[in-house]
Amino acid sequence: MTDLDAATFEGVAFLGNTLAPFFLQDPRTGSAEAEFAAVAALDVQAAGAEWPFVGEEEAARCLGMMVEGLAPSCAAGENGAFAADDDLTWEYRRLFIGPGAKPAPPWGSVYTDRECVVFGATTLELRAWMREHGVARTADEKTPEDHIGLMLALMAWLAQNQPTDLGEFLSLRF
Structure with a gap:
């Protein structure tokens, strides 16, 4: 993979660093509130245009589902801050924890x-x-x-x- 350009490596690093916290951190008790809040606040069209390795339309669609899924958690927090709602926490724990x-x-x-x-x-x-x-x-x-x-x-x-x-x-x- 050394023949790939710097932008490809940057894209791989961006994806790994962006997505890893969502699998590693419980939305309620973990330390990824900032990451959850950042995704919840995305302008999906703008982010989709910049998302690496996938078409703009597909990226915006998938990011839109993530933003939509996080909306109740942002509504639960003060001043729109992220506060994991029961559904998000339950789903994370059901899928990954038990x-x-x-x-x-x-x-x-x-x-x-x-x-x-x-x-x-x-x-x-x-x-x-x-x-x-x-x-x-x-x-x-x-x-x-x-x-x-x-x-x-x-x-x-x-x-x-x-x-x-x-x-x-x-x-x-x-």
Whole structure:
């Protein structure tokens, strides 16, 4: 991927840094209020025109759904500030936290590991790849490296700091 231009790497980093907090942070108890508020306040047409790797119309449509989904949370806060409403919090926890079965487990190993387990062989393969490429773990020891939020953050970090490793990372199957 070293033959790509700087704008491509900037776009990859932007996407990873923009989307990672939404998977890593509980809307109510996490530390991503500023990120949620920023998306909620988007001018979807203007943002869609600047969004990388997808057409303007598709980007605006998808960003519009995000803004619409965050509107009740902004209405719940004082002076339009972000305050996660019950529906947003419930949906985040239902999808990614539990209790009970998660319809969208955030760990790659659940989908790619032969035994469909968290911290399975594919997580260990990713951990080994990170070690081989000098990538330090940034999360607590309880969160598997193959969590979608961490993978997005890693993608962004690689684009900014080790762009020669980005293509290999994106082609891995974990």
